Amino acid sequence: MSVSFVVSTWRQRLARSLHLSRSKPESKYIQLATLNDAGQVQNRTLVFRGFVDDSDHLLMVTDTRSDKFSALQVHSQAEICWYFVKTREQYRLNGTIDIYFEPSDFRTSIWNRLSEAAKAQFYWYLEDCEKNGLILNDKIPDTFCVLLLKPQHIDYLLLAEQHERFNYQLIDSKWIETSINP
Numbered sequence: 001m002s003v004s005f006v007v008s009t010w011r012q013r014l015a016r017s018l019h020l021s022r023s024k025p026e027s028k029y030i031q032l033a034t035l036n037d038a039g040q041v042q043n044r045t046l047v048f049r050g051f052v053d054d055s056d057h058l059l060m061v062t063d064t065r066s067d068k069f070s071a072l073q074v075h076s077q078a079e080i081c082w083y084f085v086k087t088r089e090q091y092r093l094n095g096t097i098d099i100y101f102e103p104s105d106f107r108t109s110i111w112n113r114l115s116e117a118a119k120a121q122f123y124w125y126l127e128d129c130e131k132n133g134l135i136l137n138d139k140i141p142d143t144f145c146v147l148l149l150k151p152q153h154i155d156y157l158l159l160a161e162q163h164e165r166f167n168y169q170l171i172d173s174k175w176i177e178t179s180i181n182p
């Protein structure tokens with residue numbers, strides 16, 4: 001086992017994985033696991049919406065009526081599992097999630113980045129006339145919520161002929177990389 005201090009090597013790996021799979025929209029689908037208030041695990045598919053600027057924090061969006069919204073208010077701990085079919089790499093990103101559901105410039109900036117199709121998903125429960133009015137004015141629905149995963153521990157697995165596995169741990173604001181032989 002070898003240990004070294006690095007600045008977010010996992011982030012560089014992930015950027016490379018995303019780049020190599022850029023022609024595949026499904027490469028942005030991630031599985032997010034949370035704990036409900038009874039301590040039971042729940043997971044579901046979400047779309048990865050990018051990083052916040054140059055940080056290690058991952059963006060997702062959801063609806064305040066979803067189970068994950070209530071779950072995260074009680075337990076902020078969460079894990080994303082992400083598999084890249086083309087490069088046969090798995091990332092497991094474990095950390096805490098901050099939720100942004102009250103009006104703020106940050107929430108607005110994420111809303112403004114969404115495609116029309118993604119925005120429309122937040123209007124499905126409205127009557128047509130109300131929906132059209134909101135879409136025309138690009139009004140942000142009250143149920144729109146931004147999720148920000150702040151990873152603290154990452155497990156990376158490459159399923160090539162020679163398996164490669166690395167752990168990354170955030171300690172005192174520094175990422176520590178550990179190579180693991182499976």
Ligand SMILES: Cc1cc2nc3c(=O)[nH]c(=O)nc-3n(C[C@H](O)[C@H](O)[C@H](O)COP(=O)(O)O)c2cc1C
Binds near residue numbers: 042043068
């Ligand atoms: C391909 C795909 C992408 C999805 N993307 C999102 C997403 O970005 N945000 C979201 O809230 N739900 C998304 N969903 C729906 C969730 O998987 C889930 O069904 C929904 O959010 C309710 O989950 P919950 O009640 O467990 O929180 C997606 C589903 C699929 C199949």
